[in-house]
Amino acid sequence: MIKKVHHVGVVVRDMDQAMTFYRDTLGLHVHKVETIQEQGVKAALLTLGDSEIELLEPVVPDTGVARYLESRGEGLHHVCFEVDDIERDLQALKDKQVELIDQQTRIGLAGRICFLHPRAMGGTLVELCEPLPETAGAHS
Amino acid sequence: MSTLTLDHVVIAVRDLDAATADYNVLLGRDPSWRGEHPTYGTRNTLYRIDNTYIELLAPGTKKGRWANELWKRLEQGEGLYALALGTPDIKTTVRELRDAGLEVEDARDGEGVDQMTGAQRRWRNALAPVKATNGVRMFFIEHKSPPDALPVAPVTVEGGYVQRMDHAVVLSADMEVSRQLWGNTLGVRLALDRTFPDRNTRILFFRLGDITIEISGGAVQTEEGMGKPDRLWGIAWGVDDVQKACDRLRASGVDVSGPRAGIKPGTLVATVKGEHAHGVATLLIEHTPESFRAESRLPQGTAYDNVPQLRAFHALALDHVTLSTPDAMSTAVTWADVLGLPVHGTRDVEERRLRLTDLPAGNAFIELAQPLNPEHSLAQHIAERGPGMYAISIEVDNIDEAVRDLRVKGVAVTEPEFGVREGTRVARIDPASANGVRIELIERRPPVL
Numbered sequence: 001m002i003k004k005v006h007h008v009g010v011v012v013r014d015m016d017q018a019m020t021f022y023r024d025t026l027g028l029h030v031h032k033v034e035t036i037q038e039q040g041v042k043a044a045l046l047t048l049g050d051s052e053i054e055l056l057e058p059v060v061p062d063t064g065v066a067r068y069l070e071s072r073g074e075g076l077h078h079v080c081f082e083v084d085d086i087e088r089d090l091q092a093l094k095d096k097q098v099e100l101i102d103q104q105t106r107i108g109l110a111g112r113i114c115f116l117h118p119r120a121m122g123g124t125l126v127e128l129c130e131p132l133p134e135t136a137g138a139h140s
Numbered sequence: 141m142s143t144l145t146l147d148h149v150v151i152a153v154r155d156l157d158a159a160t161a162d163y164n165v166l167l168g169r170d171p172s173w174r175g176e177h178p179t180y181g182t183r184n185t186l187y188r189i190d191n192t193y194i195e196l197l198a199p200g201t202k203k204g205r206w207a208n209e210l211w212k213r214l215e216q217g218e219g220l221y222a223l224a225l226g227t228p229d230i231k232t233t234v235r236e237l238r239d240a241g242l243e244v245e246d247a248r249d250g251e252g253v254d255q256m257t258g259a260q261r262r263w264r265n266a267l268a269p270v271k272a273t274n275g276v277r278m279f280f281i282e283h284k285s286p287p288d289a290l291p292v293a294p295v296t297v298e299g300g301y302v303q304r305m306d307h308a309v310v311l312s313a314d315m316e317v318s319r320q321l322w323g324n325t326l327g328v329r330l331a332l333d334r335t336f337p338d339r340n341t342r343i344l345f346f347r348l349g350d351i352t353i354e355i356s357g358g359a360v361q362t363e364e365g366m367g368k369p370d371r372l373w374g375i376a377w378g379v380d381d382v383q384k385a386c387d388r389l390r391a392s393g394v395d396v397s398g399p400r401a402g403i404k405p406g407t408l409v410a411t412v413k414g415e416h417a418h419g420v421a422t423l424l425i426e427h428t429p430e431s432f433r434a435e436s437r438l439p440q441g442t443a444y445d446n447v448p449q450l451r452a453f454h455a456l457a458l459d460h461v462t463l464s465t466p467d468a469m470s471t472a473v474t475w476a477d478v479l480g481l482p483v484h485g486t487r488d489v490e491e492r493r494l495r496l497t498d499l500p501a502g503n504a505f506i507e508l509a510q511p512l513n514p515e516h517s518l519a520q521h522i523a524e525r526g527p528g529m530y531a532i533s534i535e536v537d538n539i540d541e542a543v544r545d546l547r548v549k550g551v552a553v554t555e556p557e558f559g560v561r562e563g564t565r566v567a568r569i570d571p572a573s574a575n576g577v578r579i580e581l582i583e584r585r586p587p588v589l
Contacts, residue, residue, distance in 0.1 A: 001480065002481060002501055003502050004504070005501050005503055005504040005506075008458065010575060010576075013575075017575075021573065021574055022575075025549050025551060026455050027453075027455055048457060048458050049456050049458060051457065051458035051503055053458075075529075075571070075576030075577055076530070076531075076532065076576075076578075078529070079461050079506075079529065081479065081501060096477070098478050116478070120474075121475065122465055122471040122475070123465075123527035124528045124529050125528075125529075126479070
């Protein structure tokens with residue numbers, strides 16, 4: 001069951017340059033910056049009301065985000081919904097034979113996450129997340 | 141779902157003449173209408189103000205389908221009786237509400253006759269059983285007579301009169317049930333969900349057009365509250381000048397306290413006490429320009445904002461995410477099937493050559509946008525890049541300041557203009573300034589604490 005829009009993911013070429021707009025000009029507060037080695041990205045979470053903007057800069061070539069940047073340029077990448085029980089929701093998606101990128105949930109910046117295939121969602125890359133207890137406070 | 145408005149509020153009173161005299165004073169206006177419902181067995185007085193109208197409802201001399209219900213309510217005392225939610229298309233709304241799981245009766249014709257002029261007004265309305273709406277009496281209404289059939293209630297005082305409804309307050313014992321009802325079933329936008337630990341209060345701010353419905357409950361959900369019904373409690377009326385309103389009401393013998401500073405910085409409020417409001421908890425509120433960019437509207441997540449910045453404007457919330465699609469209807473079905481998001485109506489915005497469908501998702505909504513013209517820039521975008529994420533809309537507290545400030549900082553942004561959604565103004569940032577992201581800034585009338 002979807003609770004809210006947890007964040008909107010944006011692919012950027014240069015995190016420092018992106019910060020000059022999203023943090024300095026738009027005035028969003030940066031509450032987390034982290035490099036996720038296994039995805040080869042540097043990620044920054046900026047608070048936007050009860051939701052977030054996630055800036056993603058690929059730091060390793062030939063990852064999903066790097067290829068996206070190469071072929072499509074900077075811009076909107078995915079939308080992530082917070083759910084109350086991701087294991088149950090993922091199972092429900094499998095039962096409905098929804099095309100998935102992740103067959104199993106995994107740990108990401110937003111907690112326990114999984115991605116649906118854009119083909120299943122009219123071209124939009126959708127992420128589901130269930131924040132871990134220690135990350136849940138970051139959004140309230 | 142077709143967007144609902146707060147068409148009017150109904151206040152149950154025993155003695156219509158006495159209540160009318162009191163509300164004439166309270167509002168600083170004469171009635172728009174004094175009428176009778178031949179089939180309901182009720183009589184009423186109506187006041188049209190800037191953004192809604194007020195109905196004082198009393199039992200009539202004849203029997204009718206509403207009179208018994210009303211008497212039952214009046215045994216518990218006078219007060220707020222019902223919310224009438226307006227729709228341009230009652231048939232579609234009833235169907236959509238039923239699809240969303242709400243029990244709604246079939247729509248029926250209604251008519252009122254003005255005793256002063258003999259004028260008639262017609263409408264169709266559909267009632268929801270009180271148990272289906274968590275204890276808050278609601279009905280849905282489509283007016284068949286033109287809006288000017290109910291004229292604006294003439295202002296009778298020099299200053300200090302009620303201009304508009306600012307917000308209505310609903311007391312909730314079970315916040316989760318209320319949130320589900322208003323957010324998911326009725327599809328009303330949840331603008332803010334805030335907890336005030338020092339006051340042991342949590343408030344959900346839902347927006348119906350430019351009126352806020354405040355659902356107020358305890359900071360922590362209690363077990364004994366679960367499953368208990370909501371209660372319509374009070375109304376905050378927007379006045380032009382709260383000091384003048386207090387002076388004039390006191391001179392008329394109304395017990396009123398204030399003015400004092402509101403909880404929201406930049407507002408002045410006064411409380412109307414005693415019997416004068418006929419059981420409605422009544423607040424008068426005046427907004428000053430400062431209240432539109434007040435401290436209380438700082439972005440949430442302030443735990444990290446250790447040093448408050450002085451800013452010309454504030455980005456308040458993610459309002460919505462726009463997805464492009466060649467077929468909004470079928471994409472809506474897909475999203476509803478896969479993610480279980482409610483689908484709230486599809487409408488064509490002719491002047492923009494767009495078909496829009498909203499999917500509420502709690503704190504924000506997903507907007508599906510379908511171009512209705514192959515020459516449309518959105519159609520070209522879909523042709524070049526395929527359908528999918530297209531833009532995000534960010535709510536700001538002051539769009540004029542935002543545009544001015546962004547331009548000073550070298551960002552290309554369009555002039556603010558009225559949005560396709562009621563009560564909004566929007567401006568668009570050049571994606572080249574925002575790392576390739578199409579960002580719409582949107583200003584909505586602020587909620588009041």
